[in-house]
Every structure is written in C-alpha cells, then in structure tokens.
Amino acid sequence: xxxxxxxxxxxxxxxxxxxxxxxxxxxxxxxxxxxxxxxxxxxxxxxxxxxxxxxxxxxxxxxxxxxxxxxxxxxxxxxxxxxxxxxxxxxxxxxxxxxxxxxxxxxxxxxxxxxxxxxxxxxxxxxxxxxxxxxxxxxxxxxxxxxxxxxxxxxxxxxxxxxxxxxxxxxxxxxxxxxxxxxxxxxxxxxxxxxxxxxxxxxxxxxxxxxxxxxxxxxxxxxxxxxxxxxxxxxxxxxxxxxxxxxxxxxxxxxxxxxxxxxxxxxxxxxxxxxxxxxxxxxxxxxxxxxxxxxxxxxxxxxxxxxxxxxxxxxxxxxxxxxxxxxxxxxxxxxxxxx
Numbered sequence: 001x002x003x004x005x006x007x008x009x010x011x012x013x014x015x016x017x018x019x020x021x022x023x024x025x026x027x028x029x030x031x032x033x034x035x036x037x038x039x040x041x042x043x044x045x046x047x048x049x050x051x052x053x054x055x056x057x058x059x060x061x062x063x064x065x066x067x068x069x070x071x072x073x074x075x076x077x078x079x080x081x082x083x084x085x086x087x088x089x090x091x092x093x094x095x096x097x098x099x100x101x102x103x104x105x106x107x108x109x110x111x112x113x114x115x116x117x118x119x120x121x122x123x124x125x126x127x128x129x130x131x132x133x134x135x136x137x138x139x140x141x142x143x144x145x146x147x148x149x150x151x152x153x154x155x156x157x158x159x160x161x162x163x164x165x166x167x168x169x170x171x172x173x174x175x176x177x178x179x180x181x182x183x184x185x186x187x188x189x190x191x192x193x194x195x196x197x198x199x200x201x202x203x204x205x206x207x208x209x210x211x212x213x214x215x216x217x218x219x220x221x222x223x224x225x226x227x228x229x230x231x232x233x234x235x236x237x238x239x240x241x242x243x244x245x246x247x248x249x250x251x252x253x254x255x256x257x258x259x260x261x262x263x264x265x266x267x268x269x270x271x272x273x274x275x276x277x278x279x280x281x282x283x284x285x286x287x288x289x290x291x292x293x294x295x296x297x298x299x300x301x302x303x304x305x306x307x308x309x310x311x312x313x314x315x316x317x318x319x320x321x322x323x324x325x326x327x328x329x330x331x332x333x334x335x336x337x338x339x
Contacts, residue, residue: 002339004095004319005059009050012323017059018316024100025072031080031088031103032072037313038094039065039119040335041152042216042239045327054280056092063094064280065122066101067115067336077103084108087122087298089283089290095319097339104291105283107298116311117301120152120334125297125306126290127238127279128156131214132164134293135275136234140165142211145201145228147221149186150177150310152334153238157214158184159306169204171197173329180332184309198224209233222274226262231271238277309333 003021008014026032044062047055055062070084080086086108088101109118132138138161146161148154149170161168162185170186172178173193181189188204190197201210209230215221216239225235262274283290300306310333314322318337325331 001097003061003097004316006048006055006062007059009048009058012048012320015048016319021096023098026074026100028074028076029103030074030100031070031077031086031106033066033068033086033088033099033101033106034071035066035068035094035097035099035339037067037115037119037336037338038063038096039067039123040322040326040337041065041123042326045323048323061093061095063090063092063096063099065089065119066094066099067109067118067122068099070106071098074103079103080106080108085111087118087294089122089126089279089294091280091283095337102283102287104287105294107294109298110302113301114308114311115338116313116334116336117308119336120156120311121297121301122294123279124152124334125156125160125301126293127153127277128160129293129297130279130282130289131236131238131275131277132157132160134289135277136212136236136273138164138166138212141167143167143169143205143208144212144214145169145171145210145225146186146214147171148216148329149189150180150332151216151329153216154214155184155309155333156306158186159309163300163305169201169210177332180310198228201228212236215239226272226274229272233272235272235274236277237274311336313338 001023002018005017005019007017046052066088070082086106088106090099090101093099144166146154146157150172168186169188170181171190171192178189178191190200210228212234213225214236312335314337322335322337326335
C-alpha cells in the first residue's frame with residue numbers, strides 16, 4: 001500500500017514522500033479501513049513545521065480523520081462489519097491507503113454522505129461538540145464569540161451553537177467569509193482584517209460581556225478574550241494557529257507570552273474559566289467519551305440537524321497545495337485529500 005510520510009520539517013513541497021509499505025493487520029479490538037479520503041487539520045500544518053509536540057519522530061505518517069470502508073475487523077469487534085462505509089478518528093496514520101483504527105473511534109455512515117462532510121464530522125465536529133456540549137454547555141441566549149468561524153471547527157461550532165440558540169459573533173478574514181457566515185446564521189460576522197473585532201464587539205453588546213469565547217488562535221486572542229468575558233464566562237481553547245506565524249524561537253516565545261498569565265485565585269474571584277480541548281488526549285484517555293461524541297455528531301448529521309457547509313477536495317498528487325491552502329486560511333470548511 002502507499003503511505004505519505006512526513007520526512008522533514010518545512011514547506012509541503014519538500015516535506016512529504018510517498019512510500020510503499022505493508023498493509024497493517026488489525027488486532028482484536030481494531031479494524032482495518034481502506035481509505036477513500038483523509039482530512040487535513042491545522043495540527044498537520046503545525047506538525048509539518050515542527051511545532052506540534054504530539055507529532056511522532058520523523059519519518060512518520062500524519063492524519064487524524066479518514067473516510068473509507070471496513071476491510072477487516074478484529075475478533076472482538078461486533079458493531080462494525082466488513083464493507084461498511086465509515087468515518088474514523090485515527091491516532092496518526094491517516095495519510096495512507098489503509099489505516100488501523102480502534103473500533104471505538106469508528107462509526108458507520110450513509111452511502112450518500114460527501115467525503116468532505118464525513119471527514120469533518122470526525123475531527124472538526126467532534127472537537128466542536130466536545131467544546132460546546134461537554135467541556136462547557138452553552139445555553140439559549142448566551143452571547144458567544146467564535147474565532148476563525150469560517151474554518152472547519154468554526155463552521156461546526158456555528159451550526160451546533162445555532163442548535164443551542166446562542167447569539168453568535170464570528171470573526172473571519174475576508175468579506176467572502178463574512179457572507180458565508182451570514183448564510184450559516186451568524187448574527188454578527190466580523191472581518192478582523194478590515195475592523196478591530198474588539199471595537200465591533202463593544203458596538204454589538206454595549207455594556208454587556210461575553211458568555212463564552214471559542215478560540216483556535218491563541219496568543220493575544222486569549223488575553224483579549226479574557227477581558228471581554230463576564231462573570232461565569234468561559235474561554236475554550238482548542239488551537240494555537242497564531243504560533244504558526246512565528247518565524248523563530250524568539251517570535252514563538254513572544255506569542256506564548258501573549259497568552260497571558262492567570263492565577264487561580266483571580267479566576268475564582270471573577271468566576272471565569274479557561275478550558276483546554278485536545279481530542280487526541282480525549283481519545284487516548286477517555287475513549288468512551290470519544291465514542292459517544294462521534295456517535296452523536298453522526299446522528300445529528302443523519303437527521304439533517306447539521307449540514308455540509310464549505311469544504312474542498314484535493315487529489316493526493318496535490319497534497320502540497322492542500323497544505324498551503326489550509327495554512328493560508330483561504331479556505332472555507334473542511335479540506336480532504338482523496339486517493
């Protein structure tokens with residue numbers, strides 16, 4: 001089988017190499033998936049640039065979410081059958097024609113679900129669901145800020161927060177994305193490239209404060225978001241895209257310092273919370289939670305309560321272009337690469 005290895009850190013045109021490898025064999029509680037398409041996530045970009053601590057030693061195969069068919073099952077697996085069309089979260093290894101997955105991280109999907117939407121359910125929607133429904137619980141009428149709202153997780157968050165009847169402020173980087181967010185139902189989209197989002201938020205909410213901030217950027221956005229939160233406010237952090245813009249170690253440390261420093265006593269007095277979300281850690285340590293979340297998002301999708309929005313497909317030969325598109329933040333929704 002073919003596997004795409006990350007062999008060096010740097011630009012995607014030089015970082016990846018396709019190699020022939022043996023097809024793996026699943027263990028008792030695992031399944032073997034023939035991959036039709038694998039998803040790209042911003043963690044892939046960070047890993048390619050040597051900025052992701054969870055990345056295995058090089059050479060390694062990246063990839064956290066795949067869409068495909070069950071090729072084989074372990075003897076303890078009973079809820080999934082050979083030839084079922086499935087989505088799966090993988091602990092790396094997704095950039096390959098075949099991948100092994102824990103059966104608890106696999107859910108059957110319908111034949112007519114698009115690859116881009118299906119792949120987004122595995123990582124983006126699971127991250128969004130866990131962040132908005134489990135790590136914290138957004139209530140009707142709460143005012144929430146979603147950074148990078150037109151991205152994969154951002155789109156998922158918007159759709160889920162609409163189900164909770166929240167008031168959504170969403171930031172994005174272009175007027176095209178502003179229009180896109182309006183089609184999703186975002187009440188207050190803001191182009192942060194042309195406006196100071198903090199000033200715009202003040203215009204929107206006046207003397208009120210935010211109830212929650214969903215942040216995938218990190219750096220100064222955490223510090224600024226904490227100032228916008230009111231009592232009982234929650235800062236939910238699930239990414240550090242700002243670190244990607246760091247050119248050297250000094251710039252990277254400056255971005256880290258911009259996160260700010262928060263003493264538990266101050267957080268208690270202000271009744272605020274900072275919540276970190278890392279679905280790899282959830283899958284490693286609480287697989288039953290991952291299974292519940294993945295099953296729930298697929299159920300919502302099958303019922304039509306969450307719907308495909310945005311997304312773009314690339315061929316394997318264009319993997320570098322896919323990485324560049326994701327890194328430049330020019331895309332809307334999920335990016336997938338098809339074999």
